Amino acid sequence: MKLVDEAEITVTAGNGGNGCIGFRREKFIPLGGPDGGDGGAGGDVWLQADENLNTLVDFRHQTKFKAQRGENGMGRQMYGKAGEDTVITVPVGTVVHNVDTDEIIGDLTTHGQRLLVAKGGQGGLGNMHFKSSVNRSPRKATPGGEGETRTLRLELKLLADVGLLGFPNAGKSTFIRAVSAATPKVADYPFTTLYPNLGVVSVEPGRSFVIADIPGLIEGAADGAGLGSLFLRHVQRTRLLLHLVDIAPMDYEGSAVSPVEQVRAIERELRKYDPDMLEKPRWLVLNKADLMFEDEAREAAEKIVNELGWTQPWYLVSALGREGTWPIMLAVQAFFDRLRADELEARAEADAGG
Structure with missing residues (x-):
């Protein structure tokens, strides 16, 4: 006879870093042009099956998880650092439901198996991407994308x-x-x-x-x-x-x-x-x-x-x-x-x- 252990958590991936508006300024290059770098991607949120766990009891105490935000881009075409992923360990046999859509996202059946549950936002573009023959000094950059947020129901038949x-x-x-x-x-x-x-x-x-x-x-x-x-x-x-x-x-x-x-x-x-x-x-x-x-x-x-x-x-x-x-x-x-x-x-x- 199988019994059911359940928990509900909210996961939020990291936002992407913003693109940078920057210009080269060097002594002998008066018209250096745009050199703003891209923002880093936001961190993802993963679930990972661990055979050393056998209940979902720990999620009664912690129900919200968030990945790191990507860093903003910088001048000199320097890209921002990507945000670190957040990995949440769950017992083998955990079934993952999306609460909002009531769909099953995945079923973690083997030790070490991973499931992506929230994708981090893309990094914004720096102004170096917007240079053209008619706009040699673009003052345009894009913001980083928002990371996904999901409410998940974890179900463990044990x-x-x-x-x-x-x-x-x-x-x-x-x-x-x-x-x-x-x-x-x-x-x-x-x-x-x-x-x-x-x-x-x-x-x-x-x-x-x-x-x-x-x-x-x-x-x-x-x-x-x-x-x-x-x-x-x-x-x-x-x-x-x-x-x-x-x-x-x-x-x-x-x-x-x-x-x-x-x-x-x-x-x-x-x-x-x-x-x-x-x-x-x-x-x-x-x-x-x-x-x-x-x-x-x-x-x-x-x-x-x-x-x-x-x-x-x-x-x-x-x-x-x-x-x-x-x-x-x-x-x-x-x-x-x-x-x-x-x-x-x-x-x-x-x-x-x-």
């Missing part, structure tokens, strides 16, 4: 990097609200979440990942019960799973289900649907620590971890109070940073071997 697993009412929607700008509906009844909620977690500019709140799974999900296999397919594509569990026994269909039973039930559904999913990195997040005293919550968490024989990372948090949630996000970002470094190293070794 798969979530992190999937949140857990029973209904385990606190997944509250958790995603705590760590991202997503605002899923939160209520005290099963299946509050009917569709995956996408959240973009930005650790710092250029370092972010996508997290999806998967609707609560129940026993029988692999066979289509509840919201079923539709969302198991979505979880299957994520690279890391966060398994949220209520630290206290929760009521489910009139019965108290212990935290350990909650974990085992979800594991059975994952194994039934696709055994390989249990090999995927899965971190345990014991939620609702705020309902107990600190020492009591820590003791209960350690007991759950020991009963499960859990060997992967685990965390104790209060999603409602946003306590302990951000350290998990930093650890997740470090996890993806390591994955990316390993992939780059493997690619470099493959290139060297080939």
Whole structure:
């Protein structure tokens, strides 16, 4: 299941520099004639695909981009310097729409691919171009052309990097609200979440990942019960799973289900649907620590971890109070940073071997 991340930006190319009106004035050349140079071209605005980016979250903070203006022409037939281009990096897979015309300008599908989205203005002509047999001293030059301005809608169809697993009412929607700008509906009844909620977690500019709140799974999900296999397919594509569990026994269909039973039930559904999913990195997040005293919550968490024989990372948090949630996000970002470094190293070794 693909989710959509969108952003709207305004790009403005640089204006061209003005042409110069100038005349040669040298001691022994009294009739030197016109020598005004041309203005430099304005800088262009480009989009460039970068495989190291996976969200458009940075464009929430910066939405306007402008290329440099070309310099004006000068005397002695000196041309103005062209303005520098502005290159905006976006994730691979970004589709670019012109908001005004509602047309698709381009689709950036490969790393390093570039797309020109705003053309800089041409430099104006200096008066040296207007000399003629009937006008030997033209006092005419042209101004630089205006750079293009466009409003663009960037659309990225992406798969979530992190999937949140857990029973209904385990606190997944509250958790995603705590760590991202997503605002899923939160209520005290099963299946509050009917569709995956996408959240973009930005650790710092250029370092972010996508997290999806998967609707609560129940026993029988692999066979289509509840919201079923539709969302198991979505979880299957994520690279890391966060398994949220209520630290206290929760009521489910009139019965108290212990935290350990909650974990085992979800594991059975994952194994039934696709055994390989249990090999995927899965971190345990014991939620609702705020309902107990600190020492009591820590003791209960350690007991759950020991009963499960859990060997992967685990965390104790209060999603409602946003306590302990951000350290998990930093650890997740470090996890993806390591994955990316390993992939780059493997690619470099493959290139060297080939």
